[in-house]
Amino acid sequence: MSKSPEPFDRVIMAIIIKTTNLTKKFKDLVAVDDINLEIEEGECFGLLGPNGAGKTSIIRMITAVSPPTRGDIRVDGRELKKYPREVKAILGVIPQTDNLDEDLTVIQNLLTFARYFAIPREVAYQRSVEILHSMALEEKRNSKIDELSGGMKRRLLIGRGLVNAPKIIILDEPSIGLDPQARHMVWRKLRELKSQGITQLLCTQNMEEAARLCDRVAIIHQGRIIDIDTPQAFVTRYMSSRVWEIDVTSDEHDSIIRELESRQLEFEEFAGIIHVFPKDDSLLEGLPGVARAATLEDVFFKLTGRSLVE
Amino acid sequence: MRPFSWRFYRLWQRDRDVFFRLWHSEGAGAIIEPILILMAFGMGMGAFVGDIGDQRYIEFLAPGIIVAYAMFAASFECTYGSYFRMEHHYTFDAILATPLNVEDIAAGEIFWGATRAFMTGCIILAIAAAFQLVPSFWALLIPLVAALSGLMFASIALFFTSIVPSIYTFNFFFTLFITPMFLLSGVFFPLNRFPEIVQTLSWIAPLTPVAHLARGLFQGEFQPEMLLALGIIIVWIVVFFSITLVTMRRRLTK
Numbered sequence: 001m002s003k004s005p006e007p008f009d010r011v012i013m014a015i016i017i018k019t020t021n022l023t024k025k026f027k028d029l030v031a032v033d034d035i036n037l038e039i040e041e042g043e044c045f046g047l048l049g050p051n052g053a054g055k056t057s058i059i060r061m062i063t064a065v066s067p068p069t070r071g072d073i074r075v076d077g078r079e080l081k082k083y084p085r086e087v088k089a090i091l092g093v094i095p096q097t098d099n100l101d102e103d104l105t106v107i108q109n110l111l112t113f114a115r116y117f118a119i120p121r122e123v124a125y126q127r128s129v130e131i132l133h134s135m136a137l138e139e140k141r142n143s144k145i146d147e148l149s150g151g152m153k154r155r156l157l158i159g160r161g162l163v164n165a166p167k168i169i170i171l172d173e174p175s176i177g178l179d180p181q182a183r184h185m186v187w188r189k190l191r192e193l194k195s196q197g198i199t200q201l202l203c204t205q206n207m208e209e210a211a212r213l214c215d216r217v218a219i220i221h222q223g224r225i226i227d228i229d230t231p232q233a234f235v236t237r238y239m240s241s242r243v244w245e246i247d248v249t250s251d252e253h254d255s256i257i258r259e260l261e262s263r264q265l266e267f268e269e270f271a272g273i274i275h276v277f278p279k280d281d282s283l284l285e286g287l288p289g290v291a292r293a294a295t296l297e298d299v300f301f302k303l304t305g306r307s308l309v310e
Numbered sequence: 311m312r313p314f315s316w317r318f319y320r321l322w323q324r325d326r327d328v329f330f331r332l333w334h335s336e337g338a339g340a341i342i343e344p345i346l347i348l349m350a351f352g353m354g355m356g357a358f359v360g361d362i363g364d365q366r367y368i369e370f371l372a373p374g375i376i377v378a379y380a381m382f383a384a385s386f387e388c389t390y391g392s393y394f395r396m397e398h399h400y401t402f403d404a405i406l407a408t409p410l411n412v413e414d415i416a417a418g419e420i421f422w423g424a425t426r427a428f429m430t431g432c433i434i435l436a437i438a439a440a441f442q443l444v445p446s447f448w449a450l451l452i453p454l455v456a457a458l459s460g461l462m463f464a465s466i467a468l469f470f471t472s473i474v475p476s477i478y479t480f481n482f483f484f485t486l487f488i489t490p491m492f493l494l495s496g497v498f499f500p501l502n503r504f505p506e507i508v509q510t511l512s513w514i515a516p517l518t519p520v521a522h523l524a525r526g527l528f529q530g531e532f533q534p535e536m537l538l539a540l541g542i543i544i545v546w547i548v549v550f551f552s553i554t555l556v557t558m559r560r561r562l563t564k
Contacts, residue, residue: 026564063406063407064406065403065406065407065562065563066563066564067563084411085409085411086409088407088408088409089408089409091407093407095400095403095404095407097400097403098400099399099400099401099403099404100404101324101399101401101404102399103328103331103332103399104327104328104331108327112323112324112327113404113408115320115323115324116317116320116321116405116408116409116410117408117409118317118320118409164408
């Protein structure tokens with residue numbers, strides 16, 4: 001009997017990371033509140049949320065750095081609590097803070113890291129050379145870490161996360177603080193890794209990054225998952241196709257608000273700009289402003305609110 | 311308390327590699343200072359001090375200096391050295407993402423601190439031998455005493471590192487703990503001039519048993535006291551090594 005092809009591809013995908021009732025409390029703060037996640041093998045899964053939403057706490061628990069207050073984590077079929085070493089051996093962790101070993105050169109960083117994973121010397125050397133090549137760092141092979149630019153350091157961090165040929169890579173804000181060129185190079189690299197079948201758990205507050213890279217996104221707010229879906233489905237489910245933006249001056253502000261209310265339009269005001277979410281474009285007739293396509297960012301604001309969270 | 315595993319060796323290797331890459335920037339100073347002390351106090355001041363028992367002052371001083379500088383080596387490595395790796399370079403955070411656990415990292419740091427003490431002991435002993443200050447072949451065991459005291463002081467130092475709020479707190483560690491021991495634990499003069507009670511109390515300071523043990527081996531004279539000294543050192547090691555595995559886990563995994 002041959003296996004039937006399609007149509008349930010997604011259904012038969014193996015769950016590679018599973019959290020059950022995952023909770024983390026710090027004194028009187030609940031950083032992560034009863035989170036259940038199922039991440040499928042081979043997908044890029046995004047955790048999207050404002051600062052302090054609990055993204056980093058989730059990642060720290062999944063990488064066995066921080067013990068959960070309650071709940072279970074299973075990675076690749078193993079219970080993390082019982083097998084932290086075995087789980088960490090198949091993870092590639094790429095942190096937000098640069099923690100390259102500044103006492104070592106570029107290639108020594110890779111070789112030393114490989115040694116922590118007990119990778120044989122020859123294999124480690126060969127892999128390190130390949131990584132330097134694919135991250136365009138060959139010329140910096142013997143440089144000190146403080147001689148690298150921000151983009152190079154980030155590439156080396158990603159490369160270092162690959163020395164153990166991980167099944168899963170976990171990335172915390174991989175493109176934060178990078179210039180556009182470096183950012184796009186990082187994104188291209190991550191897409192390449194995904195095409196090699198490596199599962200990615202990506203923690204970000206950059207909407208464009210989430211929309212471009214992630215198959216599915218969980219929007220996290222105040223330690224809870226608000227919703228999980230594909231970036232595209234998020235936009236179609238929560239938004240009208242277009243957003244109408246009105247950049248108002250103070251003297252016409254009140255009259256425009258009155259007009260919007262009388263037409264029963266859904267709108268939000270943020271930083272001096274009114275965002276209108278029309279069900280029907282004909283309702284917009286005669287209003288000043290410009291149309292733009294709705295994005296994941298609009299969904300994000302809608303679900304987590306526009307007020308600054310500190 | 312969770313046990314550490316053989317993987318501590320990976321961190322030890324890392325520290326070793328870094329040391330031998332950069333040794334010329336910190337290694338030289340660590341050797342010059344004890345030589346200066348031996349010259350200034352041993353030869354210079356020693357000329358006025360006269361003999362202690364039947365030995366020259368510099369012969370009395372040499373074994374004390376060997377273990378005292380072993381203490382300094384281990385203590386600096388596991389205070390400032392470890393603290394920088396932990397809080398400024400985030401080296402431990404990076405390593406925690408690998409199969410090494412907190413306990414492996416703590417043990418690796420302590421064993422590396424002990425290794426520094428051992429190397430310091432070997433070098434100063436060789437210098438003392440070159441000056442023909444070493445009367446007994448038993449002195450060849452002194453680097454082992456240095457390593458043991460390194461294990462003890464590295465454990466105590468890393469314990470302190472695991473609880474300090476900031477790098478400035480190490481000033482207390484050195485001015486209130488390390489320096490008084492350096493001066494008052496029988497390195498520079500025998501303690502038997504002090505009242506009995508002070509002599510007994512001085513054994514609380516961890517350097518005192520180390521100095522006793524080293525001096526006995528240096529002379530090749532064995533007293534029952536030396537077994538007691540060895541026992542005290544081992545107790546210090548077991549206690550602080552274990553506590554540090556716990557406090558380090560508390561500090562690094564929140």
